[in-house]
Amino acid sequence: MLEIKNLHVGLEGEKEILKGIDLSVKAGEVHAIMGPNGSGKSTLANILAGREGYNVTDGTVQYQGNNLLDKSPEERAWEGLFLAFQYPVEIPGVNNIYLLKAGLNAMRKHHGLDELDAMDFLALVKDKMKALKMDEAFLYRAVNEGFSGGEKKRNEILQMAILEPKLAILDETDSGLDIDALKIVAEGINALRSPERALVLVTHYQRLLDYVKPDFVHVLSQGKIIKSGGSELALELEKSGYSWIDDSQRADS
Amino acid sequence: MNELEQHMAQLAGAKVPAIERLRKEALVRFNDKGYPDLRDEDWKYTNVNPMVSKDFNLKVEEVSLKQEQLQAHLLTDLDAHRLVFVNGVFTPDLSQVSNASGLTLMSMAQALNEGNEVLLAHLGQYADQQAAGFVNANTAWMEDGIFVHVTEGQTKSIYALFLHVGEGKASYPRNLIVVENNSECTLIENHVGLDAGSYASTGIMEAVLEPNSVLRHFVVQQHSPKAYSVADHFIQQEAHSQYYTYNFQWGSRLARQDINVNLAGQGAHCSLDGLYMGRERQHLDTHSRIDHMVSHCTSHEDYKGILDDRSRAVFNGKVFVHPDAQKTDANQQNKNLLLSKQAEVDTKPQLEIYADDVKCAHGATVGQLDETSLFYLQSRGIDLTTAKDLLTFGFAHDVVNRVPCEELRTYLEKMLMEQLTHGDNIREFL
Numbered sequence: 001m002l003e004i005k006n007l008h009v010g011l012e013g014e015k016e017i018l019k020g021i022d023l024s025v026k027a028g029e030v031h032a033i034m035g036p037n038g039s040g041k042s043t044l045a046n047i048l049a050g051r052e053g054y055n056v057t058d059g060t061v062q063y064q065g066n067n068l069l070d071k072s073p074e075e076r077a078w079e080g081l082f083l084a085f086q087y088p089v090e091i092p093g094v095n096n097i098y099l100l101k102a103g104l105n106a107m108r109k110h111h112g113l114d115e116l117d118a119m120d121f122l123a124l125v126k127d128k129m130k131a132l133k134m135d136e137a138f139l140y141r142a143v144n145e146g147f148s149g150g151e152k153k154r155n156e157i158l159q160m161a162i163l164e165p166k167l168a169i170l171d172e173t174d175s176g177l178d179i180d181a182l183k184i185v186a187e188g189i190n191a192l193r194s195p196e197r198a199l200v201l202v203t204h205y206q207r208l209l210d211y212v213k214p215d216f217v218h219v220l221s222q223g224k225i226i227k228s229g230g231s232e233l234a235l236e237l238e239k240s241g242y243s244w245i246d247d248s249q250r251a252d253s
Numbered sequence: 254m255n256e257l258e259q260h261m262a263q264l265a266g267a268k269v270p271a272i273e274r275l276r277k278e279a280l281v282r283f284n285d286k287g288y289p290d291l292r293d294e295d296w297k298y299t300n301v302n303p304m305v306s307k308d309f310n311l312k313v314e315e316v317s318l319k320q321e322q323l324q325a326h327l328l329t330d331l332d333a334h335r336l337v338f339v340n341g342v343f344t345p346d347l348s349q350v351s352n353a354s355g356l357t358l359m360s361m362a363q364a365l366n367e368g369n370e371v372l373l374a375h376l377g378q379y380a381d382q383q384a385a386g387f388v389n390a391n392t393a394w395m396e397d398g399i400f401v402h403v404t405e406g407q408t409k410s411i412y413a414l415f416l417h418v419g420e421g422k423a424s425y426p427r428n429l430i431v432v433e434n435n436s437e438c439t440l441i442e443n444h445v446g447l448d449a450g451s452y453a454s455t456g457i458m459e460a461v462l463e464p465n466s467v468l469r470h471f472v473v474q475q476h477s478p479k480a481y482s483v484a485d486h487f488i489q490q491e492a493h494s495q496y497y498t499y500n501f502q503w504g505s506r507l508a509r510q511d512i513n514v515n516l517a518g519q520g521a522h523c524s525l526d527g528l529y530m531g532r533e534r535q536h537l538d539t540h541s542r543i544d545h546m547v548s549h550c551t552s553h554e555d556y557k558g559i560l561d562d563r564s565r566a567v568f569n570g571k572v573f574v575h576p577d578a579q580k581t582d583a584n585q586q587n588k589n590l591l592l593s594k595q596a597e598v599d600t601k602p603q604l605e606i607y608a609d610d611v612k613c614a615h616g617a618t619v620g621q622l623d624e625t626s627l628f629y630l631q632s633r634g635i636d637l638t639t640a641k642d643l644l645t646f647g648f649a650h651d652v653v654n655r656v657p658c659e660e661l662r663t664y665l666e667k668m669l670m671e672q673l674t675h676g677d678n679i680r681e682f683l
Contacts, residue, residue, distance in 0.1 A: 051628050073631035082632075089629040093647030093654075103634035142647075159633060 007059035035220035080166030186211030266365030279392035309423030341424025446477025462494035476504035492518030531564025560596035
C-alpha cells in the first residue's frame with residue numbers, strides 16, 4: 001500500500017530532517033514508528049499527508065502504486081489517506097458536523113458515489129460517536145474550539161471513523177491523554193483494524209502500544225530508521241529508553 | 254434665488270428659525286473650510302476628491318421598488334419599529350411604527366418641521382462642535398433620518414433601513430437619539446445599495462446617553478460598490494451610561510466611518526466592535542476617537558478587517574485620556590487579514606494619556622490565512638478554495654457572533670456569505 005524509498009526531506013531552505021527513509025506498509029498491517037523528540041517522526045507524518053513547507057531532495061513515495069508526493073492534501077484524503085494530528089487545529093465558525101459531512105461527501109464524489117443527505121449522515125455519525133463515548137453536543141460546536149486535549153484527540157478518531165481511510169497515520173495520538181481517554185481512543189483505533197486497512201502509529205512512548213498492538217516497530221533517530229522489529233522492540237525501548245540510540249549512533253560515527 | 258438657495262428653502266424645518274439658523278451657520282463654515290484633503294492629518298490616507306468633485310443630485314426623484322429586491326432586507330422576523338428611507342427620504346408605505354409609551358419616534362424631517370423641543374435642545378450640540386467639512390455639509394443639507402427620544406424603560410428595537418437605488422443622488426441622512434435616565438434603546442441602522450448605482454451618502458448620528466442609560470447601536474454599511482459614503486457618529490455619555498456599537502461594512506467604492514465617543518460622566522462605558530471587508534478597489538476607512546474626560550470610565554474597541562484584491566483599509570483608533578480621567582480602563586485591538594498581495598491596510602492605534610493612574614492597552618496585527626489550519630481542512634478532504642473561504646468566514650464570523658440579536662445575526666451571516674467569492678460552497682457548513 002505504501003512504499004517509501006530512500007526518502008530525503010528538508011525544511012525549505014534549511015537542513016535535512018529525513019536522511020534516507022525506507023519503509024514498506026501493506027494492507028492489514030499496523031506499524032509503530034518510535035523515536036526521541038526531533039528524530040523526524042512528525043516530519044514523516046506531515047510529508048505523507050502533503051503539508052507544504054518541506055523540500056523532498058531525494059527518494060520516492062508510492063501509495064497504491066502511484067506517486068503520492070505530487071498530489072494535493074485533499075486528493076490524498078479522497079484516496080484514503082488520513083492523518084490524525086498531534087495538535088488538532090481549532091477552526092472557529094465552522095461546525096464540527098459540517099466539516100465531517102463535507103469531507104465525507106467530497107470523498108464520495110471523488111469516487112463517483114452519491115452524496116449522503118443530512119439524515120443518513122446524522123445516523124452514521126451518531127453511531128460512531130457512541131463508540132467513542134462522545135456527547136452529541138460536539139457535533140454542533142466549532143471544530144475543536146474550546147475542546148480539551150482529550151476531546152480533540154477523540155474528535156480526530158471520530159473523523160477517522162467517518163472517513164474510513166485505507167491508510168491512517170496517527171501522529172502522537174496518545175499524547176495528552178489520561179488513562180481512561182487513552183483506552184477509549186485505543187478502542188476506537190482497534191475498531192478500525194481490518195485486513196484492508198493499514199495503520200501507522202507515530203509515538204514517543206510505548207503506552208499506546210499496550211492497547212494497540214503493532215505488527216512492526218521501527219525506531220527513528222536523526223532522520224533514519226535505525227532498527228526495526230516486532231512488538232517486543234517497543235517493550236525493549238520502554239525499559240531502556242532512547243539513550244542506547246545515542247550510544248549506538250556515536251559508536252557508528 | 255440660485256438653485257442651492259431654492260433647495261435649502263424647501264428642506265425640512267425651513268420655517269423653524271432655529272433650524273434655519275443652524276443650516277446657515279453650517280453653510281458659512283462649509284463655504285469657508287470646504288472638504289478635507291490629504292494635508293489634513295485625519296485624512297492623509299483617504300482622498301475624498303473622487304467623491305466631492307462629482308456633481309451628485311440633491312433633488313428627490315420618484316423611484317419604484319420591487320418587493321423581491323426589498324424582502325431580504327426588511328428583517329420581518331425582527332420585532333421592531335421599522336423606518337424605511339429610499340434615497341434618503343422617509344417612505345411611510347414600507348415602514349411600520351407603532352405607538353409605545355416612553356418613546357417618541359419619528360422621521361427627522363417631521364421632527365425638523367415640527368421644531369420638536371427635545372430635538373432643538375440637542376441637534377448639532379455634539380457634531381458641530383468639531384465641525385469638519387462633511388459635518389458642515391450634512392447640517393446645511395440634512396434631509397431626513399430618525400429622531401428617537403426614549404423617556405423611560407426599555408422599548409422594542411428600532412430598525413432604520415436606508416435604501417439606495419439608481420444613479421447620482423446625494424443624500425444627507427441625519428439621526429438624533431436621546432436616551433433619558435435609566436432607559437434603554439436598541440437601534441439597527443442598515444444602509445443598502447439595491448443596484449450598482451453611483452451615489453453619495455453623507456450621514457451624521459448624534460446620540461445622548463443620560464445617566465444610567467443604555468444604547469445598543471448596530472450599523473451595517475452595504476452601499477453599492479460604486480457608492481461614496483461618509484458617516485460620522487457622535488456619542489455623548491453621562492455617568493454610568495453604556496454604549497455598545499457593532500459596525501459592519503463591506504459596501505461603497507469609498508467609505509469613511511468616524512465614531513466619536515465623549516465619556517463625560519463617571520462610570521460610563523463604551524464598547525466598539527467592528528468588521529470591515531474590502532474587495533476589488535474598495536477603500537474603507539474607520540476612524541474612532543474616544544475621549545475619557547472624567548475618572549472611572551471604561552472603553553473597549555475590537556475591530557477586524559479582511560482585505561482582498563487591491564482593496565485598501567485604514568484603521569485609526571484614538572484614545573484620549575484627559576488629566577481628570579484617573580482610573581481609566583481602555584483597551585483596543587485591530588486584527589487584519591490580507592487575502593491578496595495587492596491588498597493594503599494602514600492601522601494606527603493612537604493613545605494620548607494625560608493622567609497617571611490608568612490602564613490602557615492596544616494591539617494591531619496584519620496577517621494572512623493560517624497555513625496549518627488550511628492544511629488541516631485539506632487533510633479532511635476540503636478543497637483549497639473552500640478551505641480558504643471557510644477560514645475567512647470564520648475570521649469574520651467571530652465579530653458577527655458577538656451581535657446579541659439572533660435575527661440580525663442570521664441576516665449578517667447571509668450577507669457575509671454573499672461577500673465571499675465562493676459563498677455557495679460554504680453555505681452548508683453553517
